Amino acid sequence: MKMGLSLMNDMLFWTKIYKSVQVNKLTAKSSSGKRNGDRFVSSEEQHELLDKMIADLTRPAISSQPINTDHAWAVMQQKMQAQDASKRKFVMPSTGNEVRLMPVLIRVAAVFILALAAYFMFRYEASPEYISVAAESNMGVQSVELPDGSKVYLREGASVTYPDVFADDERRITFEGEAFFEITADPSKPFRIMAGPVGVEVLGTSFNLDACPGKDQVVLSLHTGQVLFYSIDPENGEMLEKVMLKPGQSGIYSCSSGLLQRALIMEPNHLAWKSGVLEFNDTPLDEVLQLLSEHYNVVFHCEHPAPGDLKLTATFDNEPIATVVESISLIFGFEGCEADTLVTLK
DSSP states (O other): OHHHHHHHHHHHHHHHHHHHHHHHHHHHHHTTTOEEBTEEOOHHHHHHHHHHHHHHHHHHHHSSSOOOHHHHHHHHHHHHHHHHHHHTEEEOTTTOOEEEHHHHHHHHHHHHHHHHHHHHHHHHHHSOOEEEEEOOTTSOOEEEEOTTSOEEEEOTTOEEEEESSOOSSOEEEEEEEEEEEEOOOOTTSOEEEEETTEEEEESSOEEEEEEOTTOSEEEEEEEESOEEEEEEOTTTOOEEEEEEEOTTEEEEEETTTOOEEEEEOOOTTTTHHHHOEEEEEEEEHHHHHHHHHHHHTOEEEEOSSOGGGOEEEEEEESOOHHHHHHHHHHHHTOOEEEETTEEEEO
């Protein structure tokens, strides 16, 4: 009876040993090359350790003394747990302090994920938003300050579109209509204006740009600094002709012919829309009426048979249209009559 119980105990013991060996062999294969202490432990070394453990435990079975299987199994489990714990740790060579590998890896992964998230968040937030401003009719000149401190004075009907933050290498905006630009100097960031068929590139200057849709000409009149004025190929957006302008010069682009030329500023009232000051010096009356018509947005009808033979020398400084009509009537002996936007000179 005792022999039968001993045999059963032995069979249970070796069954436990066999299952543990199989489990540890699978673990050894899957964790081959993992750190043990401060070095890597191969699967062959783990097999040798298991064989040695089995040999140590089976050594009492050869003697004549009966085997205490419960004690042997407890010893076996302790050694296996100690071996397993050693595989989950590594030793820092400089200090000898033990650090668990998994928490370190988790911290590293967390830092990496946070850095990656911050990068994409920065990229998303760095994408500029575009702002469009249009000058409404009958609201006078509208001033717009750009992100770099540059100022744009929009004439009625003009519009400008710009980013809330300029790029690192340039300051680019789109524009149509007529406006006066005061560009803040920044040699590291050229200022570029895209205005339909033409482009403007400056570093720091002031100029008037008339790029109204429907007109045959686009005219840039330079006041300070230097400006590169050029035409654009509508198919690929590349630069075609270009002229470098100096103060007192104009760049004139013909929309019909596509030609670009340089000329002196001949029109003294090209900034009258901004300043409100109109100056005439022995100017033919028909030219005067044409300019007044554009400036005040009215239509003149002159019953004099040859208004071009009459010439006007006068200055009007922000005067209302009624005062201007009254002055012209007194100078030439006309009778002026206003009806909404129609002005008749008899």
